[in-house]
Amino acid sequence: MDIATVIGLVAGFFFFAMSIILDKGLTGLLAFWNAPSVMITFGGAFASVLIIHPMDKFINALKSVTKAFKNTIVDEAGVIRNIIELSNVARKEGLLALEEAADNIDDDFLKKGIMLVVDGTDPELVRNILETELIFIGGRHKEVASFWEKVAEMGPAWGMIGTLIGLINMLGSLDDPSAIGPAMAVALLTTMYGSLLANLVATPFAEKLKIKSGQEMLLKEVMIEGLLSIQAGENPRVIEEKLKAFLAPVLRASLNPNEKEGE
Structure with a gap:
């Protein structure tokens, strides 16, 4: 978590x-x-977002809330180590030996790239296939983040609608001055609920999902460059140095404990 x-x-x-x-x-x-205020703010906001999204995408985006709570371990250095190991296998035993090595890899994207290389697919075609998949993965991630951005946009708007409803009801009972204060307080609650929905839930969720998406996309870019370098027959040391460029300086030393990098 x-x-x-x-x-x-x-x-x-x-x-x-x-x-x-x-x-x-x-x-x-x-x-x-105030239950009616909660209903109009949260219900109205999600109703508006439902109008924007098809039902399947709406349901899928709702499920994405679990991703904000899921602790995804991003080990860029570990991925690079795996690629270096694969490059050593390919250098010693040939590209066909990578097929057996792929059986021990859990990442479907990396495994797919390895099989393309093993099948002798043209390097440019390998890049096109993997980058196309990367584009569509990024597109799906953006759709989910956009869902929560829309919730953040609609929350305060429906909060204001609720406030207007409350003010209209209050103005309809001006003959009882003692009721004006409590009615005004209830009217303003929907604005508060809308702000909470936008600033404590929806916007943070959208930004969290964007960060997680960026981390995943970076890993896949590392995989693409590594696989193409292996296919080109580059030296494992050269591949390591090339892929280090994707890492923050503080993480580069973890690839080689004897090598210190500045921050």
């Missing part, structure tokens, strides 16, 4: 709640709960 996502959400709601409790006490929290 991605502990940063959990801590962020818990901390956000904790600070929100504590700001109320420190001023009004525990009973003060009850004043910030």
